[in-house]
Amino acid sequence: MPSLATLPFDRELLRRYDRPGPRYTSYPTVPQFTSGFDAQALREAARDSNGDPIPRPLSLYVHVPFCTSPCFYCGCNRVITRDRSRAGVYVGRLARETALVADLFDRDREVVQLHFGGGTPNFLTPAQLGEVVDTLRGHFHFTDRDDRDLSLEVDPRTLSPADVATLAAVGFNRASLGVQDFDPAVQEAVNRRQSVAQTLALIDACRRHGMRSVNVDLIYGLPRQTPAGFARTLATVIDVRPDRLAIYGYAHLPHVFKAQRRIDAAQLPAPMERLALLELAIDKLTAAGYVYIGMDHFALPGDDLAQAQARGDLHRNFMGYTTHADSDLIGLGVSAISHIGATFSQNARDLPGWEAAIDAGRLPVCRGLTLSADDRLRAELIQHLMCHGEVPVRALERRYAVHFAGYFRDELARLAPLVDDGLVRVGKERIEATARGRLLLRNIAMCFDRYLDRSGAAPAQFSRAI
Numbered sequence: 432m433p434s435l436a437t438l439p440f441d442r443e444l445l446r447r448y449d450r451p452g453p454r455y456t457s458y459p460t461v462p463q464f465t466s467g468f469d470a471q472a473l474r475e476a477a478r479d480s481n482g483d484p485i486p487r488p489l490s491l492y493v494h495v496p497f498c499t500s501p502c503f504y505c506g507c508n509r510v511i512t513r514d515r516s517r518a519g520v521y522v523g524r525l526a527r528e529t530a531l532v533a534d535l536f537d538r539d540r541e542v543v544q545l546h547f548g549g550g551t552p553n554f555l556t557p558a559q560l561g562e563v564v565d566t567l568r569g570h571f572h573f574t575d576r577d578d579r580d581l582s583l584e585v586d587p588r589t590l591s592p593a594d595v596a597t598l599a600a601v602g603f604n605r606a607s608l609g610v611q612d613f614d615p616a617v618q619e620a621v622n623r624r625q626s627v628a629q630t631l632a633l634i635d636a637c638r639r640h641g642m643r644s645v646n647v648d649l650i651y652g653l654p655r656q657t658p659a660g661f662a663r664t665l666a667t668v669i670d671v672r673p674d675r676l677a678i679y680g681y682a683h684l685p686h687v688f689k690a691q692r693r694i695d696a697a698q699l700p701a702p703m704e705r706l707a708l709l710e711l712a713i714d715k716l717t718a719a720g721y722v723y724i725g726m727d728h729f730a731l732p733g734d735d736l737a738q739a740q741a742r743g744d745l746h747r748n749f750m751g752y753t754t755h756a757d758s759d760l761i762g763l764g765v766s767a768i769s770h771i772g773a774t775f776s777q778n779a780r781d782l783p784g785w786e787a788a789i790d791a792g793r794l795p796v797c798r799g800l801t802l803s804a805d806d807r808l809r810a811e812l813i814q815h816l817m818c819h820g821e822v823p824v825r826a827l828e829r830r831y832a833v834h835f836a837g838y839f840r841d842e843l844a845r846l847a848p849l850v851d852d853g854l855v856r857v858g859k860e861r862i863e864a865t866a867r868g869r870l871l872l873r874n875i876a877m878c879f880d881r882y883l884d885r886s887g888a889a890p891a892q893f894s895r896a897i
Contacts, residue, residue, distance in 0.1 A: 451893040458810040468799030476774040477535035490544035494764035497554040502623045503693045508766040509550040524789045533570035541574040547583035553590045557597035592636035599640035607646040614660035647673040651708035652681035654698035665715045675730045682894030745818040773802040821863035845878040
């Protein structure tokens with residue numbers, strides 16, 4: 432994959448391709464899941480997965496939905512509450528779900544990754560987070576490998592540096608801190624007031640207590656955001672050298688996410704101003720030595736993500752980019768998604784529905800999907816594209832016994848305008864994104880997505896590409 436340092440940042444070209452589309456944390460994407468996939472289908476998927484000649488290791492994802500206040504930009508599944516007693520009740524139900532799900536998998540399958548997302552995972556106290564981890568360790572076999580990951584997303588406003596010592600003792604070795612922007616005007620507009628001092632103190636604590644990786648999340652395209660203010664945020668963050676950064680584009684979908692209706696659309700940057708913010712972030716990060724991983728992720732050259740990309744075994748799933756490409760993903764908690772073998776399944780998306788299933792002793796599956804042979808082919812194609820910027824044509828032909836040019840005749844025709852614009856090169860051995868096309872991997876992948884509406888209508892549930 433070519434270096435991002437050579438990227439010709441063409442604002443007009445990016446503006447033209449800036450249309451809604453999936454982020455491809457899965458293929459098929461979540462809107463294709465159906466209620467026809469139920470708990471019995473999940474049991475069968477787990478049984479088949481256990482029966483593989485070489486059973487895959489496991490990755491665990493735990494969703495904690497609670498937040499004490501709403502961030503207006505947020506599109507996550509969350510429950511706003513200041514009632515801390517709800518945390519203990521949730522932990523109890525997570526324990527019961529863990530017992531139900533763990534029974535489906537052979538105990539000798541190693542857990543190589545655990546991630547807590549939200550919501551705000553540190554709505555749970557460090558002791559409660561430790562209780563969940565202990566429960567998981569009691570039901571699953573956690574690996575002792577050096578590359579194991581125990582990570583969590585944290586809100587620096589509600590986690591103290593002293594708490595980090597407890598989390599490190601539990602085994603957490605990665606932390607992801609939400610920042611978004613340090614500019615006070617932007618923070619006021621999105622209802623997230625967070626000081627530089629408390630954020631940097633938490634990063635320092637993570638390092639002092641041995642966490643091997645710290646990620647910082649920023650967002651461009653927020654209301655009242657300016658290049659000058661965002662440059663100050665970037666300079667502050669780069670100065671402390673987090674191992675990874677995610678620079679997300681704000682997706683304004685107030686018809687989907689109620690909290691976003693509190694944002695004054697007139698205060699959002701205009702399209703070209705938004706692109707200027709992205710260009711600023713890319714220039715500053717690449718000048719500081721960060722490697723572009725893909726989509727909106729950057730990492731220092733020595734970080735595991737950059738190393739995995741260099742080796743060719745980077746993976747993308749509902750947790751984002753990950754180094755554990757060969758694992759089955761088990762989701763626990765409300766709305767969590769699992770990827771077992773050739774299936775996807777999602778837990779009940781509303782808290783009462785998830786609670787009712789757990790209280791009745793049922794697996795809380797509400798919908799999912801079993802991939803067809805065509806789905807599996809396209810999923811692997813899009814996975815390669817999103818992680819490595821290329822499609823291994825010959826390898827896919829051998830693996831799936833297809834003639835690529837014939838099988839994807841219509842898709843290659845859809846790709847032709849992107850070739851003409853210098854975003855893609857098409858060869859007999861591989862299709863690869865050019866340096867100009869690397870920020871538009873979603874658009875390239877969309878050419879191979881057979882579920883997208885080809886009428887030209889904007890998919891209402893998807894964010895814009897840039």
